[in-house]
Amino acid sequence: MKGWSLLALMVASTVLGDLLQSLEMKRHGEIKEFHPRGIARVLGALARNKFLILAIVFMAVAFFAFMTLLETTELSFAVPASAAALVFETILARIVLKERVDFRRWVGACLVAFGVVLLAQ
Amino acid sequence: MNTAERLRWKTRIFAIIVILSNTFGNFALANGMRGRTTVSVFDYLRAIFTPWVMIGVSLLILWLLARMALLSWADLSYVLPVTSLGYVANAIMGRFFLNETITPARWAGTLLIVAGTMLVGIGSPHSKEGP
Numbered sequence: 001m002k003g004w005s006l007l008a009l010m011v012a013s014t015v016l017g018d019l020l021q022s023l024e025m026k027r028h029g030e031i032k033e034f035h036p037r038g039i040a041r042v043l044g045a046l047a048r049n050k051f052l053i054l055a056i057v058f059m060a061v062a063f064f065a066f067m068t069l070l071e072t073t074e075l076s077f078a079v080p081a082s083a084a085a086l087v088f089e090t091i092l093a094r095i096v097l098k099e100r101v102d103f104r105r106w107v108g109a110c111l112v113a114f115g116v117v118l119l120a121q
Numbered sequence: 122m123n124t125a126e127r128l129r130w131k132t133r134i135f136a137i138i139v140i141l142s143n144t145f146g147n148f149a150l151a152n153g154m155r156g157r158t159t160v161s162v163f164d165y166l167r168a169i170f171t172p173w174v175m176i177g178v179s180l181l182i183l184w185l186l187a188r189m190a191l192l193s194w195a196d197l198s199y200v201l202p203v204t205s206l207g208y209v210a211n212a213i214m215g216r217f218f219l220n221e222t223i224t225p226a227r228w229a230g231t232l233l234i235v236a237g238t239m240l241v242g243i244g245s246p247h248s249k250e251g252p
Contacts, residue, residue: 022200025192059185064165067174070154076215076223076231079147079208083234086205090241099196108202108240111233118230 003073007081010065014085017058019092024052026097077119084116128194135191136203139184143207146180148214149173155219202238209235 047053069078090109093099101109122130153173159165168174191200212231215221223231 021189022192025189063181067150067154067165067168068159070151071157071159074215074221075147075151075219076212076221076227078151079211079215080231080234083205083208083238086202086238086241093196097196105241108237111237111240112205113237115230115233115237118226118233121224121226121230 003069006065006069007078007084010062010069010082011085011088013058013062013065014082015088015092017055017062018085018089019096020051020055020058022093022097024049024055081116081119083112087113087116132191132195135187138187139191139200139204140207140210142180142184142187143204144210144214146177146184147208147211148177148218149180150177151215151219153177199241202241205234205238209238 066078066082087109090101090105094101150173153171153176154168157164157168159168169178188200188204191203209231212223212227216223
């Protein structure tokens with residue numbers, strides 16, 4: 001039971017963290033500079049952003065939930081089960097981020113959902 | 122090399138960094154956390170400063186930064202399946218390096234996740250609707 005609660009906490013935080021992160025990185029625009037000064041400038045600009053800070057908080061929650069989950073659960077369950085986040089994220093990518101999700105991507109998301117159900121057997 | 126081709130290669134290279142750092146980071150973390158009982162903040166701090174967990178956390182930080190960079194030019198619905206491929210590689214690591222028993226149902230589930238992520242991921246990383 002503790003394992004399932006941790007998994008649910010991890011999936012929910014991952015979904016929220018990823019969504020906020022994608023929203024913010026898109027607003028920032030493509031990163032083109034990879035020399036140290038360029039990276040420092042990008043990190044400086046992003047560190048002042050509330051959405052991104054919130055995204056990092058969600059990611060931290062997801063990370064500690066995952067860490068705790070690994071104490072008792074097998075890696076071969078914990079890691080693929082976290083793919084459940086993909087299903088929710090595909091739906092939210094369409095609704096919130098307005099990304100075009102074609103039929104093939106929907107079928108893919110459904111297969112992932114079935115896969116996670118099988119993992120739980 | 123034209124701009125589109127450059128972007129394609131940049132995307133591929135970052136996708137590979139994302140997959141590898143995720144797979145090995147999770148493996149190191151699982152190795153370090155197995156059998157521990159963390160309840161308080163101090164338990165977590167103690168765990169974080171053990172060698173395996175430190176390696177795991179460092180690789181996962183690399184994973185996070187590489188993925189953030191990738192997200193700045195590629196869609197979330199493209200980046201996520203690529204990351205999920207790394208998750209499946211992790212299940213295989215669990216089987217061979219952590220001696221986990223994987224039931225047929227779990228293999229089937231893992232393979233379905235691979236198939237699903239392939240379907241979602243194949244294609245252009247740019248699918249934004251018009252302005």
